[in-house]
Amino acid sequence: MQPIMPREINLKELQWLTVTPDNWEEQLARIEEQEGELVFLAMTIPDYEVMAYNMQEIKRYIVELKDVVVYYRKVTTSEETE
């Protein structure tokens, strides 16, 4: 008897805005128009790269853990059917 697998991940889309000294006014105006007020969180490029690395680590872990789950299901299912 095998446990029910967890429901698939359902991520929501997000949008990054690249802000430079040349386009910051335009980007701020876009934010204000989109959200109704000028409030946002900011991230530097190096921190974005760190976040990208972290996302890859999470993805790696999910895939490796998935393979372990598949292994255990394969091994225990073949033992159950004997």
Add this chain to the structure above:
Amino acid sequence: MSKILIGVIAVLLLSNYFFWNQNNKLSALNQAFELRDKEQKAAIESLQNDFTLQTNSLLEIQNRNQEIQQEMNRYLDIFKRHDLTKLAAAKPGLIQPRINKGTKDVFDSIEEDSRNIDSLDDGLQLQPTAN
């Protein structure tokens, strides 16, 4: 003379009965041993098959882990090869959609990986789909 003959016949009959009895017991024992041998061979074969399955599966996992790590290194190599800060400052209109596409691609691949896990039990779910 006839008494000796009768005695010999009696001995022969008794020894025949003895050997016939022994033969039956040994046949039954032989059958039992053959059955046990058959069962043990089946058990050994089953264990060997399980061992082969586990060994092959573990090797597959090792290879997959190496592939995953290589894929991760290839992706992160992009940041090593390019100075994203300079690029974003020089061409924000070019970088912004690429970053958004990159983020979407990563999210889509994570969703796809999780979908493969969910499909292992034909889509049965404990919890309803999130909105």
